[in-house]
Amino acid sequence: MSLIERLGTFGDAKVWYDNIPLESEYTVGIAGERFLRAIKDRGVILGTVCPACDLTYVPPSMYCERCFTQLDEWVELPAKGTVYTFTIVTRSLDGQALDEPEILAFVKLPGAHGGLVHRLTTAKPEDVEIGMEVEVVFKPQKEREGSILDIKGFKPT
Template identity: 70%
Template structure:
């Protein structure tokens, strides 16, 4: 046998099945804690401000990636934005067709640097447009858990 020898019959090819038995438990972090608590407790979306670079980070960061300042100033950025880009998702993670296609968008909020990736709701795929004004729809306060899913979706404003 040599390096260039090839297995020509699939029956000869041995495959060994196994897994990587891990799960992940992520803390949301210092900036994340403030961001998600604000959504959960007060229903507001906040960004963190770097005064020297004149940027409001969304999602907020605890530091400015440009000048490395620790960011201490936080502002509410409102719940209204515009669709910067979007896609219509027709299949699930496993590749099966979805009964109801999902619209996934990057939503820019005026004055904020960055944006939120989220679902669009209360709108049909064929009605969706880049530049469309949208607004966050929050879950009722009692159902909010401090997660990005506390925002149900964004709807046309």
């Protein structure tokens, strides 16, 4: 058993092209609804607390990923934090060079186990460092739509 014949010329190496449009909706859920609504209506960041593990989840979750308990304690967190790590993105989704590099960071919020992954705005790449203090920049309230993009990003404090 094996393949005893192969294509010999490029002209014979045919392909059939196809594509399929994919569209989905993603239900944000109980915790997501409350989190995104608080950003939209009040410009505040909410988290849920697991008292047993002493962890505060941001973005909030209805259950603790460590101990599996259902969470119902909500807290408001300061809309600021510390850059835990960052990168400078020079490529678009399809690999093309971006006109302007974008800084993306994971920002840990004080008192939270988690934080937010978002853009760092108004910062020069060469000035960014791990440990830098930053604050959330919300869009003007009338432009907010109830998504994570109601946050423009973080800026250095």
